Amino acid sequence: MIRYGIVGCGHIARKHVEAITATEGAFLTAVCDQDKTRLSRWSRDGVKGYTDLGMMLREATVDVICICTPSGTHKEMTIQAAQAGKHIIVEKPMALTIADADKMIEVCKNQGVLLSVVHPNRFRPAMEALRHRVVEGAFGTFSHANATVRWNRDQDYFDQAPWRGTRAMDGGVLMNQAIHNLDLLLWMMGDVEEVSAYQATRLREIEVEDVMVSILRFKSGALGVIEAAVTLYPRNLEESLSLFGETGTAVVGGPTANWIKTWQFADLTPEEATEIVQQVGENPYGKPGHQCLIEDMTDAIQRGRQPLITGADGRRVLALVNACQRAALTGQRIRLDELTTGGISG
The missing domain is CATH 3.40.50.720 (NAD(P)-binding Rossmann-like Domain)
Structure with missing residues (x-):
């Protein structure tokens, strides 16, 4: 026990x-x-x-x-x-x-x-199916990927607890709301080499950003886009992860990223692809993460x-968030190897 x-x-x-x-x-x-x-x-x-x-x-x-x-x-x-x-x-x-x-x-x-x-989102049935396709090499060479979190966290949400929306305890939309989606992005696409970003505090009365957009270059050469916001009206709209390669296109989305929206691969017939989509759709949440x-x-x-998910995994996605924050703060492109070995701590 x-x-x-x-x-x-x-x-x-x-x-x-x-x-x-x-x-x-x-x-x-x-x-x-x-x-x-x-x-x-x-x-x-x-x-x-x-x-x-x-x-x-x-x-x-x-x-x-x-x-x-x-x-x-x-x-x-x-x-x-x-x-x-x-x-x-x-x-x-x-x-x-x-x-x-x-x-x-x-x-x-x-x-x-x-x-x-x-x-815990790594254990979602759709994400396990997506990871299986990545490991199999079903996408061929990746061209790019999109990680999107379009959610609503209104002012009442931030006012519920004094730590929410603060720089010292919350960390912002990438750190607090989008970090699970970014963990999935890295799990699928591998390490990021360089980022540039914009952030803003548009609608909420908080210390940190409520919207951020980032552009990534992965070490593989693939490109990526992150869009994360808690400013959506009037409720959560979408969380999605989209992967695009020479022999595969996949989109997992919905209000939370639990449903396969697109599943097209060169090695699958339309009937085979539909069967997988239906299997995931029968139990999209699976066992609680x-x-x-x-x-x-x-x-x-x-x-x-x-x-299965170690401190090194947590550090990996934290480094991406810190790099995006630093890029938005400085207006410069930030290389992750400089962030992690050059003394920049976020």
């Missing part, structure tokens, strides 16, 4: 509780939050509640800590948990700067604990292997 503790009992904690409950071999033993009202939601039925992470780490019987607090707190809490010998699942983004991510990875490695970052992550961490500990 692998025992889990959760720090941060806000909205996202519910998904972790449900995932742990649904996972064979996993058991929730402790939760932590400074707000006693939020804490009381989960500190019952044998789950002990704490208002201090240090106390939970010292007293509770816990193997894994799930960090579900605002983004700007992830570094310190990860380091604290790792130094206590706990494995860690940290919500996205793993940190707000590459320097912080590097420190988290270093401490976890030195302490011999596993670090996994929450990017958080449950897949808890199952993976539980198995990784038991088998002594690395989790």
Whole structure:
């Protein structure tokens, strides 16, 4: 039995509780939050509640800590948990700067604990099907790709909690809303070499951008476009990932990227393509992504292997976000190797 503790009992904690409950071999033993009202939601039925992470780490019987607090707190809490010998699942983004991510990875490695970052959309049936086609080489040479997040987060959303929309704790539309889509983009297309970008705060009264557009050049030579916004009226419109190659075109989209919209490949007949689209459409959500992550961490500990989504994966997409932010701030093209090795920390 692998025992889990959760720090941060806000909205996202519910998904972790449900995932742990649904996972064979996993058991929730402790939760932590400074707000006693939020804490009381989960500190019952044998789950002990704490208002201090240090106390939970010292007293509770816990193997894994799930960090579900605002983004700007992830570094310190990860380091604290790792130094206590706990494995860690940290919500996205793993940190707000590459320097912080590097420190988290270093401490976890030195302490011999596993670090996994929450990017659950990789487990969506449509994305698993898309990844399978990429690995098979069904696209041939890629020409370009588009990652699009056209969502609504109104002013009430940002006013719900003081950390939302702040530079120190939220990080902006790429960091907080679009980062899952960007993780998928990198998973499919590989590393980015260079970016340029524009950002703006057009409609929301927040410190960070509410819309950003970026142009990418991948190391493969393929090009890419990122469009991310929380300014859509009156509700979420689209999240999509589109890949274009010499022998394949695929678009996964919908209000959330769960449905195959286009599926055309040189090695598939129209009937074969339609069959795959229909199979995914029968169960577009699949098993909850958080449950897949808890199952993976539980198995990784038991088998002594690395989790499927590691700290390195979280750092990779964070580097892309930091590069886009720096490009928009400076008006210059930013090479990711300069960002990660040249002392620029976002």
